[in-house]
Amino acid sequence: MSELLKVTHLYKEFGTNVVLKDLNLSVNKGEVVVIIGPSGCGKSTFLRCLNGLEEIQSGVITVDGLPVEAGKRDITKLRQKIGMVFQSYELFPHKTVLENCILAPIKVQKREKDDAVKEALELLDKVGLADKKDYYPRQLSGGQKQRVAIVRALLMHPEILLFDEVTAALDPEMVHEVLETMLALAKAGSTMIIVTHEMSFAEAVADRIIFLDKGEIVEETDNVFGFFEQPKTERAKKFLKTFSYEK
Amino acid sequence: MNTDILIEYLPLYKDALFLTLRIGWQGIFLAFVIGLIGSAILHFKIPVLKSIVGVHIELFRNTPLLVQLFFIYFALPKVGIQVTAETCGKLGLGLLGGAYMIETFRSGLEAIPTIQTESALSLGMNDFQTLWHVILPQAVSISVPGLLANVIFLLKETSVFSTISLMDLMFTAKDLIGMYAKTIECLFLLVVFYLIMLLPISIIGAIVERRMRYGQFGD
Structure with a gap:
């Protein structure tokens, strides 16, 4: 497998607050990497x-x-x-669903409008929203908006897709429809980096799990199932425990 | 009030109205252009230009249009720049209006959340494309009430054009009163003609405002 993304010694601070310390990551083509970790750990x-x-x-x-x-x-x-793809969708409210999708392909990639429209309609159809193409974002539900946002990102034919807690603002049923879309993308061979708090989804979709805490990679493993069963580090154990309840 | 006199003066007022509108709209158009460019400069925080825009705003907002017109009309020829009274009127209105328009557009631009910009940037758009296709349309829609207030304000400000002997509504009224002393009729016509000019703008503006806020983004 060929390496698509490589991050070496990434260091990021806000003023005196160090957010990411010497982060190293390599992602291969077609790989789905899920980043989990507590709030404020630097995932986003x-x-x-x-x-x-x-x-x-x-x-x-x-x-x-x-x-x-x-x-x-x-x-x-x-x-x-x-x-x-952002947590808060960030569709452009003054443009219809279709216009949202084709804006960047036409303006940035200088593609023919007909060609962009055709592809947009195909993709919207795949996520079950072809009939909503002339709606404005505020006429859609959260889950629908997020699926449009995914289609909009896909139309630029990116090598890698980043998902930043894309279901955090959604009702449970809508979470499902968005995650289904992402699972389909993963199956189709897209390279994805996903930040999420949906642990069962992470387990289902990930090829690799990265557990981030205080700006550092604490645990990184291809053994996804194993990680959720028996994480190696104490910190990850403690974190995963917050997702289960015992009476 | 003598209606014969009203009818007699009507054509003079009509000519004055057209002159006021012609200079007014050209000045306001200039103000719009200055407003767009100036607010874009502030939006992108372009060094040097940003300071010039700041000076422009403070200079023209804090001095009366009358003084600005005198300056353009009487002081510029001293440094070799000749301007006609009409150009002077348009320029004065444009520069004054520009200061107000910049502030109105800027407040609209600032009302759009940063993450909309980030969303556009993450689609590969450059700064200008992001402003033009994503941020500005939303900002303008928010700014409509302010822009409308500016347009009405600027059209009313044309009343000081009479001081540089442009035959606008105010000039015509003062002139007629000075010559024939039909004060009541002249002032009555003056009020009526200002209303004829400004009421439609108010009404159409209110409709545009509603459409921009509720129609455009889908209901």
């Missing part, structure tokens, strides 16, 4: 660093052979290789 910040929404103080992020070092501002090329 890590994702935001990967597509340049946060400046990093040192380290190198290489995507598909294209390295971006700390202090470099030109990251639009990098961003086109990385798609991101």
